[in-house]
Amino acid sequence: DPGVLTSAWDRVQQAAAKAGRPNAVQFAFSHWYYIVETPQDEEAARQGVGCFFPGTWEEAKNTYLIGTPTEIRDRIRSMTQQIDRVSWYIFTALGPDMEQVRRLRSDVVPLLETL
Numbered sequence: 001d002p003g004v005l006t007s008a009w010d011r012v013q014q015a016a017a018k019a020g021r022p023n024a025v026q027f028a029f030s031h032w033y034y035i036v037e038t039p040q041d042e043e044a045a046r047q048g049v050g051c052f053f054p055g056t057w058e059e060a061k062n063t064y065l066i067g068t069p070t071e072i073r074d075r076i077r078s079m080t081q082q083i084d085r086v087s088w089y090i091f092t093a094l095g096p097d098m099e100q101v102r103r104l105r106s107d108v109v110p111l112l113e114t115l
Helices: 002-018 039-050 057-063 069-080 098-112
Strands: 028-035 065-067 088-093
Touching: 002 069, 028 039, 028 069, 028 098, 039 057, 057 065, 065 069, 069 098, 088 098
Parallel strands: 028 065, 028 088
Antiparallel strands: none
16 A cells, blocks of 8 residues: 555654754665566466465565566556655565566666656
């Protein structure tokens, strides 16, 4: 729920302002992800998620950033639209495939520049 994230960030900013340090705290968006564009990607994502997530595949897709680069960007936009500034993005792949890191850099990160 983006409202929970926004509310928490507002409280942090208010506390910083009360301490005489407005804008001293920076926001880092952190999330788990898996880029899925092929049936093979989906199978690998299901295996990675299945190692630690007890829910269904649909629940996993609602919990984590799982989808195409555009879908991932859109979910991040939805979650952070009320945040006045995002200083950093921190992502953790949902599996050991280093190709996911390359794809994050080449296919997702450029889309974040439009947020």
